[in-house]
Amino acid sequence: MSVLKIGIVGAGGHGRVILDLILESRGMEPAGFFDQRTGGEGPLGWPILGNETSLVENWPGLRLDGVVVAIGENRTRRRIYEKLSAKGIPLVSVIHRRAQVSRFAQIGAGTVICAGAVVGPGAVIGDNCIINTGASVDHDCRVKNHAHLCPGSVLAGTVTVGEEAMLGTGTVVIPGITIGNKTITGAGSVIIRDLPDNLLVAGVPARLIRHLEEEEDDQGKKTNNQPGSEKKTDNRTGLGEKTNNWSG
Numbered sequence: 001m002s003v004l005k006i007g008i009v010g011a012g013g014h015g016r017v018i019l020d021l022i023l024e025s026r027g028m029e030p031a032g033f034f035d036q037r038t039g040g041e042g043p044l045g046w047p048i049l050g051n052e053t054s055l056v057e058n059w060p061g062l063r064l065d066g067v068v069v070a071i072g073e074n075r076t077r078r079r080i081y082e083k084l085s086a087k088g089i090p091l092v093s094v095i096h097r098r099a100q101v102s103r104f105a106q107i108g109a110g111t112v113i114c115a116g117a118v119v120g121p122g123a124v125i126g127d128n129c130i131i132n133t134g135a136s137v138d139h140d141c142r143v144k145n146h147a148h149l150c151p152g153s154v155l156a157g158t159v160t161v162g163e164e165a166m167l168g169t170g171t172v173v174i175p176g177i178t179i180g181n182k183t184i185t186g187a188g189s190v191i192i193r194d195l196p197d198n199l200l201v202a203g204v205p206a207r208l209i210r211h212l213e214e215e216e217d218d219q220g221k222k223t224n225n226q227p228g229s230e231k232k233t234d235n236r237t238g239l240g241e242k243t244n245n246w247s248g
């Protein structure tokens, strides 16, 4: 069986996870990283082969079989995935040999299934998703494109997770719940009600922390009140406090 040579886009912490994942998967080997930091030795002794631009410009000459975008943050991973995909660069899915993926599940392009993850029968996982270490996706769940299930998160059966949603470490979701696009759950949250798009929720059971709204700044550049950004007010309702009233 021929072994596929895979480039890893992103040489940060998640890049190291993906390197390890490729080494522990079947039929693939890592070629090296593509990162803003070009040249020289990258993480864990693998080379930095170029950056995003040189990857696109030099693709045929690189003699790689595919790439994986190794960036945990959903929006950036989506941007790079869509750019590479539009250029015809193959985005491969990578499954750790110690993940348990049902033969009756579907896994999209560019999606990674990390060590100890479990994906049940009838589950459909879209493109460019991360099913992180020890996460579990039970029967008939739907995880849409560019979503990230952080380590140890648990979806009971028939849960739907929206595009670019992020379920924080150890989130638990009861059966049949729908989580909206770009919604984020805090570490350790328990989700017992449907969640609309663009919310940040946390706690047991999960309660609203704030709405996540995208805005344009003075230069027309997109900003938002994502976790880690400075702007954290709830600009839709002015609620600010934790409340279960997230219907708007």
Ligand SMILES: CC(C)(COP(=O)(O)OP(=O)(O)OC[C@H]1O[C@@H](n2cnc3c(N)ncnc32)[C@H](O)[C@@H]1OP(=O)(O)O)[C@@H](O)C(=O)NCCC(=O)NCCS
Residues within 6 Å of the ligand: 072, 132, 150, 151, 167, 168, 169, 184, 185, 186, 187, 188, 189, 201, 202, 203, 209, 226, 227, 228
């Ligand atoms: C939920 C989260 C994204 C919020 O980050 P943030 O926007 O910086 O929020 P803050 O730290 O300012 O907290 C805002 C409020 O939410 C509460 N909160 C934050 N995280 C919480 C959590 N996991 N559970 C319960 N409450 C939480 C804070 O106590 C705070 O409450 P207060 O206003 O009463 O003081 C973050 O705390 C979190 O849980 N991240 C998980 C990330 C993760 O799992 N990454 C893995 C990557 S592989």
